[in-house]
Amino acid sequence: MKESHITILVVIFGIIAVSSFTSKKSSDNYNVNVSSSVSAADGLDLKAVGALIKKVKDPKDLEKKLNDSSVGINNLDLNEDSKVDYIKVTEYGDETAKGFSLSVDLGPGDTQEVATIQIEKKGDGGDVEVRGNREIYGQGHYYRSPYSGLSTLLIASYLFRPHPFYMSPYGWGRYPGYYRSYRPMSRTAYRSKARNASSGSNFSKKSKSGMSKNITSPNKGKSARNVRAPLKSPTTSQKSFQKRNPSKSVRSGGFGRASRSSVRQSSFGRSSGFSGGGK
Structure with missing residues (x-):
C-alpha cells in the first residue's frame, strides 16, 4: 500500500515538473518574440x-x-x-x-x-x-x-x-x-x-x-x-x-505571436545581434 502511494506521488511530481517546464518555455518563447519586433x-x-x-x-x-x-x-x-x-x-x-x-x-x-x-x-x-x-x-x-x-x-x-x-x-x-x-x-x-x-x-x-x-x-x-x-x-x-502589408517583424512572429519558426528566427537573431534588416 505504501509503495503504491509512493508511486502515485512520484507520478504527480513528475506531471508538475513537466508542466512548469512547458510553461516556462512558452513564456520564454513569448518574450523572445516580443523583443524581436522593432518599431x-x-x-x-x-x-x-x-x-x-x-x-x-x-x-x-x-x-x-x-x-x-x-x-x-x-x-x-x-x-x-x-x-x-x-x-x-x-x-x-x-x-x-x-x-x-x-x-x-x-x-x-x-x-x-x-x-x-x-x-x-x-x-x-x-x-x-x-x-x-x-x-x-x-x-x-x-x-x-x-x-x-x-x-x-x-x-x-x-x-x-x-x-x-x-x-x-x-x-x-x-x-x-x-x-x-x-x-x-x-x-x-x-x-x-x-x-x-x-x-x-x-x-x-x-x-x-x-x-x-x-x-x-x-x-x-x-x-x-x-x-x-x-x-x-x-x-x-x-x-x-499595414493590415494588408504587415511588417516583417510582425510576420515573423513579433508582438508576441508565438510560432515555432518565429521562435527559431528570434533566437538566432538574438545570438547574432539581429543581423539583417533590424533596427
Missing part, C-alpha cells in the same frame, strides 16, 4: 539627433551628416526595403525661432515627417527641442536642451542672420552625388552607436513642449501611405495599409 521609432534616436544639431554649421551640413553611414544616426527603414531611408531637411521659422523638419519620401509625393527641431533665441543663448512625429513616436516625445552661445550651438550663427531658408532639393529618386545608400544595421549595433553619439549630451526627455513660440513645420500632417515598420500611433490609412 519605426527604433530607427532614429532623437537624443542623438539633438547632439548632432549642436555640432553642425548649417542645415545642409545637418542633412549630409544625418545620411552618412559612418555617422550612423539614421537607421530608418520605414518601407522595409532593406535600405536606410534618406532624410530631407526643410528649414522654417521667424525672427526669434527657427525650425527644421526631418522627413522621408517613400515614393513620388508620399512624404512622412519624422521629427522636428526647434531652436529659440533668448539673449546670447536659448533652447533646442527635438520633437518626434506622433505617428512614429507616439504622443509627447520630446528632447530639450539649453544652449549658452555659439560655442554650444555652432548653427546659431547661421540661423539668426539674414538668409534664405534651406529646402532640400533631394528626395525619392534624387540624391546628392556624395550619397551612398546603405543597409540598416542591427538594433543592438544601432543602440550602441546612438548611445555613443549622445554621450555627454545634456538633452533630457520631456512629455510636452517647453518652447514659448509656436512655429509650424511645412510638413506638418504629412503621413506616408506605405509605411510597413510598426508605428506607435498610425493614421487610419496607415493602419489599413
Whole structure:
C-alpha cells in the first residue's frame, strides 16, 4: 500500500515538473518574440539627433551628416526595403525661432515627417527641442536642451542672420552625388552607436513642449501611405495599409505571436545581434 502511494506521488511530481517546464518555455518563447519586433521609432534616436544639431554649421551640413553611414544616426527603414531611408531637411521659422523638419519620401509625393527641431533665441543663448512625429513616436516625445552661445550651438550663427531658408532639393529618386545608400544595421549595433553619439549630451526627455513660440513645420500632417515598420500611433490609412502589408517583424512572429519558426528566427537573431534588416 505504501509503495503504491509512493508511486502515485512520484507520478504527480513528475506531471508538475513537466508542466512548469512547458510553461516556462512558452513564456520564454513569448518574450523572445516580443523583443524581436522593432518599431519605426527604433530607427532614429532623437537624443542623438539633438547632439548632432549642436555640432553642425548649417542645415545642409545637418542633412549630409544625418545620411552618412559612418555617422550612423539614421537607421530608418520605414518601407522595409532593406535600405536606410534618406532624410530631407526643410528649414522654417521667424525672427526669434527657427525650425527644421526631418522627413522621408517613400515614393513620388508620399512624404512622412519624422521629427522636428526647434531652436529659440533668448539673449546670447536659448533652447533646442527635438520633437518626434506622433505617428512614429507616439504622443509627447520630446528632447530639450539649453544652449549658452555659439560655442554650444555652432548653427546659431547661421540661423539668426539674414538668409534664405534651406529646402532640400533631394528626395525619392534624387540624391546628392556624395550619397551612398546603405543597409540598416542591427538594433543592438544601432543602440550602441546612438548611445555613443549622445554621450555627454545634456538633452533630457520631456512629455510636452517647453518652447514659448509656436512655429509650424511645412510638413506638418504629412503621413506616408506605405509605411510597413510598426508605428506607435498610425493614421487610419496607415493602419489599413499595414493590415494588408504587415511588417516583417510582425510576420515573423513579433508582438508576441508565438510560432515555432518565429521562435527559431528570434533566437538566432538574438545570438547574432539581429543581423539583417533590424533596427
